[in-house]
Amino acid sequence: MQHFRVRAILACLRACVLIALLPAVPAAVVSVQALAEESPAYAVEVSDVTAKVGEPVVMHATLRIRDGYRILTSYNNRVIALSSFDDGVAFDRKVVPATVQEGALVFAVGLHATKPGKHPINGIFRVGYIQGTDEMSMVSVRLIASVTGTE
Numbered sequence: 001m002q003h004f005r006v007r008a009i010l011a012c013l014r015a016c017v018l019i020a021l022l023p024a025v026p027a028a029v030v031s032v033q034a035l036a037e038e039s040p041a042y043a044v045e046v047s048d049v050t051a052k053v054g055e056p057v058v059m060h061a062t063l064r065i066r067d068g069y070r071i072l073t074s075y076n077n078r079v080i081a082l083s084s085f086d087d088g089v090a091f092d093r094k095v096v097p098a099t100v101q102e103g104a105l106v107f108a109v110g111l112h113a114t115k116p117g118k119h120p121i122n123g124i125f126r127v128g129y130i131q132g133t134d135e136m137s138m139v140s141v142r143l144i145a146s147v148t149g150t151e
Helices: 002-021 024-037
Strands: 042-046 049-052 057-065 069-071 078-084 089-091 099-101 104-113 117-131 135-150
Touching: 042 117, 042 135, 049 057, 049 104, 057 069, 057 117, 057 135, 078 089, 078 104, 078 135, 104 117, 104 135
Parallel strands: 049 135
Antiparallel strands: 042 057, 057 104, 069 117, 078 117, 089 104, 099 104, 117 135
């Protein structure tokens, strides 16, 4: 009987702790998402593009390395998971490799609008960097842009 009481009290305590922590959860999630969206090593430069529906166009995205960091050139730096919110854009490749130009990673994303209007697109840069003399990191950075299809 006493074992049952101890278990009931512990269950009640766990429930109280969970209820007390619930207000802090959204703040924790927001701060983790904010950290995941930015890279300390790279500054992202992406321009929206406009093209006639069906005509190929290249969107250029550049990741500039910040002071104190170096590009990890031996890593397979690339952009992946390209998608369009409303299927208004088709991509030439599923994975786009980076080229190193003037100390920056440059991505040439081939695409074409499949219908008129403004279409939000996104993807994920998977890139590496070196900090200091020997600290290597591989990170994900968000690609967010828009493609406008004209007639």
